[in-house]
Amino acid sequence: xxxxxxxxxxxxxxxxxxxxxxxxxxxxxxxxxxxxxxxxxxxxxxxxxxxxxxxxxxxxxxxxxxxxxxxxxxxxxxxxxxxxxxxxxxxxxxxxxxxxxxxxxxxxxxxxxxxxxxxxxxxxxxxxxxxxxxxxxxxxxxxxxxxxxxxxxxxxxxxxxxxxxxxxxxxxxxxxxxxxxxxxxxxxxxxxxxxxxxxxxxxxxxxxxxxxxxxxxxxxxxxxxxxxxxxxxxxxxxxxxxxxxxxxxxxxxxxxxxxxxxxxxxxxxxxxxxxxxxxxxxxxxxxxxxxxxxxxxxxxxxxxxxxxxxxxxxxxxxxxxxxxxxxxxxxxxxxxxxxxxxxxxxxxxxxxxxxxxxxxxxxxxxxxxxxxxxxxxxxxxxxxxxxxxxxxxxxxxxxxxxxxxxxxxxxxxxxxxxxxxxxxxxxxxxxxxxxxxxxxxxxxxxxxxxxxxxxxxxxxxxxxxxxxxxxxxxxxxxxxxxxxxxxxxxxxxxxxxxxxxxxxxxxxxxxxxxxxxxxxxxxxxxxxxxxxxxxxxxxxxxxxxxxxxxxxxxxxxxxxxxxxxxxxxxxxxxxxxxxxxxxxxxxxxxxxxxxxxxxxxx
Numbered sequence: 357x358x359x360x361x362x363x364x365x366x367x368x369x370x371x372x373x374x375x376x377x378x379x380x381x382x383x384x385x386x387x388x389x390x391x392x393x394x395x396x397x398x399x400x401x402x403x404x405x406x407x408x409x410x411x412x413x414x415x416x417x418x419x420x421x422x423x424x425x426x427x428x429x430x431x432x433x434x435x436x437x438x439x440x441x442x443x444x445x446x447x448x449x450x451x452x453x454x455x456x457x458x459x460x461x462x463x464x465x466x467x468x469x470x471x472x473x474x475x476x477x478x479x480x481x482x483x484x485x486x487x488x489x490x491x492x493x494x495x496x497x498x499x500x501x502x503x504x505x506x507x508x509x510x511x512x513x514x515x516x517x518x519x520x521x522x523x524x525x526x527x528x529x530x531x532x533x534x535x536x537x538x539x540x541x542x543x544x545x546x547x548x549x550x551x552x553x554x555x556x557x558x559x560x561x562x563x564x565x566x567x568x569x570x571x572x573x574x575x576x577x578x579x580x581x582x583x584x585x586x587x588x589x590x591x592x593x594x595x596x597x598x599x600x601x602x603x604x605x606x607x608x609x610x611x612x613x614x615x616x617x618x619x620x621x622x623x624x625x626x627x628x629x630x631x632x633x634x635x636x637x638x639x640x641x642x643x644x645x646x647x648x649x650x651x652x653x654x655x656x657x658x659x660x661x662x663x664x665x666x667x668x669x670x671x672x673x674x675x676x677x678x679x680x681x682x683x684x685x686x687x688x689x690x691x692x693x694x695x696x697x698x699x700x701x702x703x704x705x706x707x708x709x710x711x712x713x714x715x716x717x718x719x720x721x722x723x724x725x726x727x728x729x730x731x732x733x734x735x736x737x738x739x740x741x742x743x744x745x746x747x748x749x750x751x752x753x754x755x756x757x758x759x760x761x762x763x764x765x766x767x768x769x770x771x772x773x774x775x776x777x778x779x780x781x782x783x784x785x786x787x788x789x790x791x792x793x794x795x796x797x798x799x800x801x802x803x804x805x806x807x808x809x810x811x812x813x814x815x816x817x818x819x820x821x822x823x824x825x826x827x828x829x830x831x832x833x834x835x836x837x838x839x840x841x842x843x844x845x846x847x848x849x850x851x852x853x854x855x856x857x858x859x860x861x862x863x864x865x866x867x868x869x870x871x872x873x874x875x876x877x878x879x880x881x882x883x884x885x886x887x888x889x890x891x892x893x894x895x896x897x898x899x900x901x902x903x904x905x906x907x908x909x910x911x912x913x914x915x916x917x918x919x920x921x922x923x924x925x926x927x928x929x930x931x932x933x934x935x936x937x938x939x940x941x942x943x944x945x946x947x948x949x950x951x952x953x954x955x956x957x958x
Contacts, residue, residue: 358525358526359521359525359526360387360390360522360523360524360525360526360658361387361489361492361517361521361522361523361524361525361526362387362388362390362517362522363391363394363395363494363501363526364492364495364496364526365391365401365455365517365681366388366391366392366395366398366496366521366800368495368496368500368504369397369399369426370398370399371490371540372424372500372503372540372624373423373521374399374426374486375399375400375430375785375917376399376400376401376402376417376422376426376770376785377399377400377401377402377427377450377455377796378402378404378410378411378413378414378417378426378427378428378782379401379402379403379404379407379427379428379429380403380404380406380407380428380429380430380434380437381403381430382429382431382433382434382457383430383457383519384429384430384431384432384434384456384457384458384470384519385428385430385431385434385455385456385457385517385519385522386457386519386522387517387519387521387522387902388428388455388457388517388522389401389743391522393946396437399426401428402785402811402815403811403814403958404778404808404811405806405807405808405810405811406437406780406807406883407427407429407434407435407437407438408437408438408439408440408774408804408836409441409777409804409807409808409811410427410428410429410438410441410446410776411427411437411438411439411440411441411442411444411445411454412440412441412774412775412778412779412782412883413425413427413778413779413781413785414426414427414441414445414452414782414925415441415444415445415450415452415775415778415779415782416448416449416742416765416775416778416779416780416781416782416786417436417783417785417786418445418451418452418781418782419448419450419765419779419782419783420740420763420782420783420786420787421786421787422435423610423786423945424452424453424503424506424507425445425450425451425452425453425552425602426452426453426454427441427442427452427453427455427780428454428455428456428696429454429455429456430456430457430470431456431458431459431470431472431474431519432459432469432470432471432472433458433470434456434457435454435456435457435472435474435477435478436472436477438454438456439477439481440770440772441513441775441778442454442478442481442482442512443481443770443772444513444767444770444772444775445511445512445793446481446482446512446769447509447510447768447769447956448598448767448768448769448770449510449573449659449696450510450512450793451506451507451509451510451511451512452506452512452513453502453503453506453513453514453855454478454482454512454513454514454515455510455514455515455517455767456474456514456515456516456517456520456523457516457517457518457519458471458474458488458516458517458519459471459518459519460518460519460520460737461490461518461520461521462520463864464473464518466663470913470946472891474488474514474516475488475516477691478514478516481512481514482511482512482513482514483507483511484505484509484511484512484513484517485501485502485505485506485513485514486513486514486516487501487514487515488517488518488523489501489515489516489517489518490518490521490530491521491524491547492521492525492526492527493527493528493529493530493535494529494536495526496528496529496531496537497537497540498515498539499515500538500539500540501513501538502514502515506660507542508542509659510659510831512834513858517679520790524680536877543859545676546675546676546678546679547658547674547675547676547679548675548676548679548680548683549674549675549680552682553671553673554673554680554684554687555687556670557654557687558684558687558688560631560653560654560670560671561589561631561651561654561684561688562590562688562689563631563632563652564631564652565624565630565631565691565693565695565696566628566629566630566631567589567590567591567592567629567630567631567632567633567691567696568591568593568594568625568626568629568631568632568633568646568651569582569585569586569589569591569592569593569594569632569633569634569635570593570594570595570596570614570632570633570634570635570637570639570645570906571593571594571595571596571599571602571603571634571635571636571637571644572596572598572599572634572635572636572637572638572639573596573599573602573637573768574599574600574635574636574637574657574658574659574677575602575634575635575636575637575677575679576599576601576602576636577676577872577911578635578636578677578678579602579603579927580593580676581678581681581682581685582609582635582677582681583603584681584685585633585681585684585685585688586609586903587803588688588689588690588691589633589686589688589839590691590693590694590696590697590699591609591696591697591700592609592610592611592621592625592629592696592697592701593600593607593609593610593611594610594611594612594613594614594618594621594622594626595603595611595612595613595614595622596613596615596639596669596768597611597613597614597616597617597753597768598615598637598765598766598768599636599637599750600753600758600764600765601762601763601765602766603758604757604758604759604760605758605759606757606759608701608704608705609697609700609701609704611625611700611703611704611707612704612707612754613623613753613754614626614639614644614910615639615641615644616641616644616909616910617750617753617754617907618644618753618754619707619753619754619910620703620707620710620843620910621643621700621703621704621706621707622644622910623910623911624703625644625700625703626644626645627646627647629646629651629655629709630651630652631652631654631849632645632646632652632653632667632669633653633654633655633656634653634654634655634656634657634666635655635656635657635677635681635856636641636656636657636658637657637837638657638664638665638666640661640666642666642667644692644910645666646667646793647917648667648668649668652670653667653669653670653671654669654670654671654672654673655671655672655673655817656673656675656677656680656681657672657673657674657677658674658675658676658677659674660674661958666748667705676735683846691734691803700798702909703725711725711729711754711755712729714730715728715730715755716950718878719901719902719904719905719931720902720904721876721877721878721900721901721902722875722876722877722881722899722900722901722902723753723776723878723900723901723902723905724747724748724829724831724899724902724905725751725754725755725905726878726881727751727881727899727901728751728752728754728755728756728795729755729829730791730881730882730885731755731756731827732755732756732757733757734757734882734885734886734889735762735793736760736762736791736889737759737760737761737762738760738791739762739765739790739791739792739945740760740763740764740780740783740787740790740791740792740793741756741762741764741792741793741794741795742764742765742766742775742776742777742779742780742783742792742793742794742795743764743765743766743776743794743795743796743816744766744767744774744775744776744777744794744795744796744797744800744805745766745767745771745772745773745774745775745776745836746773746797746799746800746834746835746836747797747829747831747835747836747839747907748776748795748797748800748829749766749836750836751795752764752766752795752848755778763783765779766779773799773800773803774800774803774804774840776795776796776805777796777798777800777801777804777805777808777809777826778808778900779813780792780793780794780802780824780826781808781811781812781815781824784815784816784824785815787897788818788820788821788823789819789820790820790821791821791823791824791825791889792823792824792825793824793825793826793827794824794825794826794827795827795829796826796827796828796829797828797831797834797835797836798828798829798830798831798832798833798856798859798861799834799835799856801828801859801895802856802857802859805826805828806859806861806864809826809865809868809870809894809896810868812824812870812894813820813868813869813870813894816870816893822891822892822893822894822896823888823889823891823893823895824894824895825888825889825891825894825895825896825897826861826865826894826895826896826897827885827888827897827899828861828862828896828897828898828899829899829901830858830861830874830898830899830900830901831900831901831902832855832856832903833855833903833904834853834856835903836907837853837854838854838903839906839907841854860874860898861874861897861898862874862896864895864896865894865895869884869893870893870894870895870896871891871893871894871895871957872887872895872897872898872902873887873896873897873898874898875897875898875899875900876900877908881899884897884899885897890958894943910958926939
């Protein structure tokens with residue numbers, strides 16, 4: 357039997373090393389599905405419950421594996437459903453290729469069923485490359501470019517294949533006019549900035565007395581170099597949320613996350629430094645960086661389109677983080693005065709003490725901070741942790757200490773709801789021998805997390821380590837938005853929009869062959885985590901938590917941070933004050949307080 361276009365597409369994906377495609381079927385890709393059957397499910401077709409989940413799974417796979425994620429959907433509604441996950445990939449600079457069907461070429465322009473202008477639909481999310489295959493000879497070049505561009509530019513690309521084209525006999529491009537042949541493979545380069553620019557950067561860093569380093573996900577391949585330059589400069593290191601797993605939180609000079617969900621030591625590090633070195637991060641919130649003009653700056657990023665943003669850096673170095681830092685290390689001078697480093701480490705130690713005390717404060721019925729505080733030391737050193745957006749992200753950012761080979765991520769820039777669960781599923785296909793933990797709110801579980809449990813039940817027997825643990829914060833409230841409503845104008849909770857119906861998350865997991873338990877008292881928290889971590893299948897730990905625990909902003913003073921939770925529990929009249937300021941900062945984007953850490957009265 358002759359090879360058709362769909363057969364060749366799967367063959368080409370296999371040649372590129374694509375092991376699985378996350379997708380959902382539909383008649384717009386019937387040709388592809390038939391080819392998958394003939395190819396004995398290679399690459400594996402990972403069926404989700406919804407195309408949005410397919411895209412999120414591909415993003416999670418790509419984030420943790422470092423490889424291109426691939427998702428597939430039918431024409432019309434299927435393609436539309438992919439968009440949220442694809443925008444998540446685009447905004448977090450994650451390589452994902454979307455393969456979607458389209459109506460037959462003969463029906464295009466005829467208002468045919470499920471006919472959508474897919475080129476226009478994907479023009480923004482796949483702005484770097486979106487193409488439709490109209491003849492078989494196009495296929496190798498278009499697919500190869502989609503993969504190369506997605507990987508090299510860390511972005512989303514899209515490939516549209518009409519249904520009738522999928523079933524055409526494949527013929528390769530010939531040696532002829534207006535044919536575009538293609539070849540496999542792509543090497544990687546470790547770009548290095550000009551030596552003169554490196555010298556200027558070293559001069560800035562050597563002149564600084566109080567150096568701060570900010571790392572993002574772009575520094576993930578330069579862990580040793582970041583540690584070495586931090587030691588040489590006597591610097592403290594803050595982490596953007598997408599870079600949370602770059603450095604271990606056991607290092608005493610690592611101040612933790614930065615931003616509205618960040619830590620007090622990171623805020624102090626930025627407000628008090630005289631020099632800033634940013635590596636592999638496009639952290640967007642300038643109000644949490646040093647005040648303009650108060651610090652000199654050097655930025656390192658491999659992407660020239662993201663350089664020089666967010667802060668008036670004096671030297672902008674376009675280059676691979678590892679190679680650039682390795683060369684800089686030969687140019688920087690070791691700082692003998694360690695007083696700045698000692699102050700940073702003292703602030704970090706105090707922060708963890710405060711977090712311990714906040715987690716220990718009683719709430720009704722369970723303090724969500726305690727849930728994360730108890731999990732952190734129990735996590736295996738090779739755990740993969742995902743967080744959903746919402747209040748869970750606050751506690752993930754502040755209470756979980758990264759160490760060993762632990763990995764972690766969330767939706768950083770889009771900050772969309774619902775990637776926590778599908779990220780974890782995608783991670784399990786990247787590393788089936790490692791445990792994955794998804795930390796999500798009840799809103800995200802009801803939006804699509806429940807359905808993703810069905811996917812976990814379908815596939816967990818393929819994983820060597822079958823642990824996919826879902827920690828659900830069941831507080832009956834869309835909590836992050838509730839706090840924003842309160843903080844923006846002192847608005848009380850608007851129940852019709854915020855109150856969630858109760859749902860038996862753990863019982864549902866057990867009903868589909870998984871395991872789980874509901875925890876209603878603090879003394880059951882640790883036991884639940886231990887039971888989940890010893891389970892032989894996916895496990896839902898449903899914690900009934902207090903929605904009144906405030907996500908205190910990092911620029912609150914030490915005293916305010918310690919008192920805020922107790923104030924909420926007591927119902928003090930001024931209980932919203934500290935939180936109001938933090939969320940106003942997010943919404944209105946003004947500078948949060950002065951260098952002394954005092955609050956503004958706005």
